[in-house]
Amino acid sequence: MKKSLQLPQKLMLLGSGELGKEFVIAAQRLGNYVIAVDRYANAPAMQVADCSEVISMLSAEDLEAVVTKHKPDFIIPEIEAIRTEKLQEFEQRGITVIPTAAATNYTMNRDRIRELAHKELGIRTAKYGYAVSLEELIAISEEIGFPNVVKPVMSSSGKGQSVVNDRTEVEKAWKYAIENSRGDSQKVIVEEFINFEIEITLLTIKQWDAETIFCPPIGHRQERGDYQESWQPACISDDKILASQAIAKKVTDALGGAGIFGVEFFITKDEVIFSELSPRPHDTGMVTLISQNLNEFELHLRAILGLPIPHIEQLGYSASAVILASEKSDSIAFTGVAEALTEKDVDIRLFGKPTAHPYRRMGVALAKGNDEKSAREKATKAANKVKLV
């Protein structure tokens, strides 16, 4: 389905964090009208949108109220934790849900997308199983073996995730996962620990009326299940790039619709292993704010609106490194931005989150370099100069 190319369109963004903020900027540049929605006021994307709403996105009534009030042409989820059954209803009423309401339902929980990829599409993933109680977790952990990785089926950015080295650590992992599960789920996934050489995000752009296209792979490093730095291009063989593209195409075709997807893979010496995917811009893809002629947010917008993407150009070795909070605070100020910006080909984004807590991502440093190493070092050095006070 292709939408009319008449602009502006009315876009409702469900989730208004840093990824949403850059998406709103891209949408505004083409004059679109954006309603930014999130669970708290003054969220990053709300600061640049035409208007905003604070609701519980897990509440069908709250979603109904804002959709009835604003009558958007498009609903664009920015986080997973949304009452996706309600999105199906909006879609039936003729509102375009990105990429599709069914796709947001598949990717809301790790188990649904895993079942689709592994069972229905026959794609290689880490060995896995599920548990809804500590007893089940002990049994399935022993079946899968140690070390393994335990995650709530509903969470993101590593929340509630832990690596379990042996039987004695299972109970702690269970408690941590349940305490940090988002939404109403009490289910965890246990995965075989993959000893990868590198992990990548393959930004995959699915279009209404044109072929699926890909950005060059993005390499990334994670801690506590959360992204710390990313770089593009990731150095992997052409064979492995083609293999990951084929898998990304297969999964995104099954999900349907249009938009950008961040498809995550573990790359081992001999294998390309599918991990998970975001049906929207990806945090590690923030590197494209400096590394490409069209960043992931502009690509998402063009794909959504059915605008052409004639060419994606990679602009050379580039990297991003996160700026994290270290303590709880509700008065946010930074030092060191001037120092960080003294270096050539370095840029900083501060998201404008109104409060901080340990490890909350507050900004990102971006850099270009002569090679991967120098780009990564420049980005990390710049990120380290910026401090919350």
Ligand SMILES: Nc1ncnc2c1ncn2[C@@H]1O[C@H](COP(=O)(O)OP(=O)(O)OP(=O)(O)O)[C@@H](O)[C@H]1O
């Ligand atoms: N089975 C595994 N083997 C090895 N490492 C893993 C495994 N699963 C997850 N990890 C590590 O933890 C990171 C986060 O895992 P995952 O992507 O599943 O979580 P997430 O909460 O969805 O993160 P995000 O929302 O940021 O994508 C991975 O990028 C990887 O570094």
Ligand SMILES: NCC(=O)N[C@@H]1O[C@H](COP(=O)([O-])[O-])[C@@H](O)[C@H]1O
């Ligand atoms: N890996 C998913 C991801 O990076 N999502 C991004 O983080 C925001 C939530 O941040 P918060 O937890 O600091 O509010 C989300 O709104 C999205 O922009």
Ligand SMILES: [Mg+2]
């Ligand atoms: Mg991930």
